[in-house]
Amino acid sequence: MAHVIAVAGKGGVGKTTLCGMLIQYLCEQGKGPVLAVDADANSNLNEVLGVEVEATLGDIREEIARAEMAKDNPIPPGMSKADYAEFKFGGALAEEDDFDLLVMGRTQGKGCYCYVNGLLQAQLARLYPNYPFMVVDNEAGMEHISRGILPGMDTAILVSDCSRRGVQAAARIAELIHECDMKPKTIGLIVNRAPGGVLNEGTKEEIEKQGLHLLGVVPHDDMVYEYDCDGKPTVTLPADSPVRAALKEIVKNLNL
DSSP: EEEEEEEOOTTTHHHHHHHHHHHHHHTTTOOOOEEEOOOSSSHHHHHTOOOOOOOHHHHHHHHHHHHHHHOOOOOOOOOHHHHHHHHHHHHEEESSSSSSEEOOOOOOSSSHHHHHHHHHHHHHHHHHGOOOOEEEEOSSSSSHHHTSSSSSOEEEEEOOOSSSHHHHHHHHHHHHHTTTTTSSSSEEEEEEEEEGGOOOOOHHHHHHHHHEEEHHHHHEEHHHHHHHTTOOOOGGSOOOOOOHHHHHHHHHHHHH
């Protein structure tokens, strides 16, 4: 049964970048295969990891919906809609050497994401027993936690920038985790993009006020921004990158 690591935080704090580098670290330590899950409707974990994704769960949901309306139904004769959906969902898993990636994506039609959320929940329940680790990049906010989409949670990594609002958002997610009775063994905060890798006093005060356990601090690094602008996978940062070094120490201390 997989050790489930959920990465969450408000939008724009760099959680997807850290999530990708966490997956990379686990693979480098021989802890794979890892099931990487991009549970954000605005998905880009694949870009951080340098993986091409042919289909998302949202894409497949739309394809099945269109199939029901089409005159030339692509579902083969004798195959039920459920069997066809299961077949197509199997193709949504991007398989790499040390990890596999499942991307939620989004629906193109009207309405909410409830249907795709349900698909994600079912796929996770089916897949996660086959991996030692599952790392989930959650959407900005708390929906996947509050809806109970994750099959469980062993480690919750909350990501914030140096702002008080970011820390407050992380604290709200921590509170929701407790309210949902998910009972992870560890809930901790990573402060990302800290100038010089050092927290200012205001940020420290807010972390203490919110009662959050600080796992560590990741410094700001212009190279991360440059890689993003150039379309380079963040996981290809050089081994001596201060971001990689800081995250490595944080994860080592988690004793995963």
